[in-house]
Amino acid sequence: MQAPFGSILNLTVFPARSWLSLGPGWALLAGLLSTGAIEFKLATLIQVLTLWLLVDPLLGALWELSAQQGIWRRMLPAQLPPPTPRGFYLPYALPGSVAGRWVLQARRYAAWWRGQFWPDAGQRLVAFGLVAGLTLLISLSFNTTLGWLTLLALGLIILSGQTQPNLAAPDGGRLQSIVQLLLPWVMGAVVWSNLGPLNLALGICYWVTYLGGLRMAGQHHRAEILFFLGQIAAVLLLLALRWLPGAAMVGALLVGQLVIKTKFSQPADFLARAQLYLILSLLVAGWSLGQAAG
Secondary structure, eight states: OOOSSSOSOOOOOOOOSOSSSOSHHHHHHHHHHHHTOOOOSHHHHHHHHHHHHIIIIIHHHHHIIIIISOTTGGGSOSSOOOOOSSSOOOTTOOTTSHHHHHHHHHHHHHHHIIIIIHHHHHHHHHHHHHHHHHHHHHHHTTOHHHHHHHHHHHHHHHHHTTSOOOTTSTTTTHHHHIIIIIHHHHHHHHSSSOOOHHHHHHHHHHHHHHHHHHHHHTTOTTHHHHHHHHHHHHHHHHHHTTOHHHHHHHHHHHHHHHHHHHHOOSHHHHHHHHHHHHHHHHHHHHHHHHHHHO
């Protein structure tokens, strides 16, 4: 017997992959470091953890519901059931007229919603709405710009859920890389500072790398060029700013990945072993830009 009293909602959180995996949280932290405005104190740490919660588990859960589980694709049923004899109606809508056909179509859709969609995916739709609302509240508690960026992320997540995700497709990984790396980087850059051209340029460098990694997983032709080209561009950007220590460290991490690539030719094996190098490269590049710009 279910207890008569208790919490209204249950939230389940579980690790999706290792902490040493390149993703939104690390991109956010690198974006924060790239501004040079971060202060190492307790209040800042709490804010960073809150932002990590926003971009990783919350937006990640919305991506899972939309793109992977396809709650929006379920709203486009292949075949609607017959209309019910009673239900939605319009006054003076004659059978066979345009209004009459609209009434029958609305009844068919309502019957499908009650009988098929809601029992199967209703809870996930409610979860999406609640988590989306929570992400907006958290982002707006920082500033309006972060709220608009979160709204953009929500729009891209819903857009990505219109089709089955396929990394092997010609546009495979494009929306995913924007939602999971470029937008979190920009979010980190605008929390305590303004987004400058150098912050955006470095974020694009690692967005290209992230996209290349996703396309390597999808067996795209020449995806490795994107993967390494993004990091080479990051090194060149730091050299242009004459921040040699950062450029040297990012370059050394890039060489380490090239060495790993010679030993592991399969994309899955290579990417699994290159994760730590990627995360360190991302953070070092962000910190270096923050120091050089400061």
